[in-house]
Amino acid sequence: xxxxxxxxxxxxxxxxRPVALVDLLDRVLGTGVVITGxxxxxxxxxxxxxxxxxxxxxxxxxxxxxxxxELPGExx
Amino acid sequence: xxxxxxxxxxxxxxxxxxxxxDADPAALAGVAGMDxxxxxxxxxxxxxxxxxAAPLTEYGxxxxxxxxEDLAWLERAARAHHxxxxxxxxxxxxxxxxLATVHHDDTRVAAMLAERRADLSGTLDRLTGRGEWGVKGYxxxxxxxxxxxxxxxxxxxxxxxRRRRAQLTARDEGQRIAAEAAAAVHEALAGSAVAARRHxxxxxxxxxxxxxxxxxxxxxxAGAAVEGFAALVAELTDRHPExxxxxxxxxxxxxxxxxxxxxxx
Numbered sequence: 001x002x003x004x005x006x007x008x009x010x011x012x013x014x015x016x017r018p019v020a021l022v023d024l025l026d027r028v029l030g031t032g033v034v035i036t037g038x039x040x041x042x043x044x045x046x047x048x049x050x051x052x053x054x055x056x057x058x059x060x061x062x063x064x065x066x067x068x069x070e071l072p073g074e075x076x
Numbered sequence: 077x078x079x080x081x082x083x084x085x086x087x088x089x090x091x092x093x094x095x096x097x098d099a100d101p102a103a104l105a106g107v108a109g110m111d112x113x114x115x116x117x118x119x120x121x122x123x124x125x126x127x128x129a130a131p132l133t134e135y136g137x138x139x140x141x142x143x144x145e146d147l148a149w150l151e152r153a154a155r156a157h158h159x160x161x162x163x164x165x166x167x168x169x170x171x172x173x174x175l176a177t178v179h180h181d182d183t184r185v186a187a188m189l190a191e192r193r194a195d196l197s198g199t200l201d202r203l204t205g206r207g208e209w210g211v212k213g214y215x216x217x218x219x220x221x222x223x224x225x226x227x228x229x230x231x232x233x234x235x236x237x238r239r240r241r242a243q244l245t246a247r248d249e250g251q252r253i254a255a256e257a258a259a260a261v262h263e264a265l266a267g268s269a270v271a272a273r274r275h276x277x278x279x280x281x282x283x284x285x286x287x288x289x290x291x292x293x294x295x296x297x298a299g300a301a302v303e304g305f306a307a308l309v310a311e312l313t314d315r316h317p318e319x320x321x322x323x324x325x326x327x328x329x330x331x332x333x334x335x336x337x338x339x340x341x
Contacts, residue, residue: 026276027327028175028330
């Protein structure tokens with residue numbers, strides 16, 4: 001698969017780093033096997049992501065103005 | 077097998093962390109469950125579901141609806157769940173459960189294992205010896221978008237109009253270039269991965285990144301290919317100076333258990 005590439009040093013970029021919450025939420029909310037728990041059936045049905053997104057949106061609202069300038073040098 | 081439920085105390089459900097072929101009780105002793113208590117294995121149908129106690133006052137449907145909207149609660153739950161899944165992933169294949177999968181008791185968990193045995197077992201086979209890696213791509217600050225040099229013609233007015241048009245389109249052009257670079261990077265990484273998918277780019281106000289994210293990729297990579305994959309990330313960084321790439325992992329294979337819906341049976 002990648003045999004044509006030289007392997008990086010053993011302790012290069014693969015060292016463990018603390019997990020960022022946003023990276024974790026990408027994975028534990030949007031993915032993971034959907035097994036319908038009998039208690040959380042309704043939550044699974046109306047989409048867990050939407051419920052928890054409200055928490056993110058609320059906290060984002062408290063953090064600052066809407067995301068504007070997407071590029072360096074662009075006035076925000 | 078069922079949760080001991082004293083009727084005078086609150087009902088306690090079973091929070092599912094993930095499914096493995098077998099779980100070593102000694103290893104499970106090294107991590108705390110959702111309520112800080114022990115993590116245990118429920119064995120059935122040749123599989124083991126790893127669960128922990130979930131008092132329904134906090135993890136019942138109504139409570140979950142409320143708590144999932146509380147970012148501090150959500151973070152604590154996500155980290156507690158991840159700590160267990162990550163521990164499992166370090167000793168073999170695991171099918172991570174989505175956050176907030178709660179059963180009434182262990183008997184119901186065992187029934188679920190029996191019912192879903194075939195697809196869970198197949199997924200564990202597919203994940204064996206493989207790990208998930210994340211590659212995020214950000215627009216690199218200070219690298220101006222490549223612009224085609226306009227043909228030098230016309231006078232000062234035409235030059236002004238060209239400049240003005242260039243200013244107005246620079247942002248669109250920069251975004252287009254970044255998006256194309258992200259697609260090229262994703263394609264190259266997917267070529268050296270067993271499976272690949274793109275998550276939605278993260279909001280900059282949540283990630284704290286100084287520039288926009290244009291790639292939020294997840295890649296399932298065989299253990300023997302990990303060093304080559306990391307080298308490819310470095311190579312792609314050189315090839316695409318307009319992007320800053322960031323490698324994260326190894327992750328449990330959250331992005332590759334394909335659980336959008338339960339399979340039709």
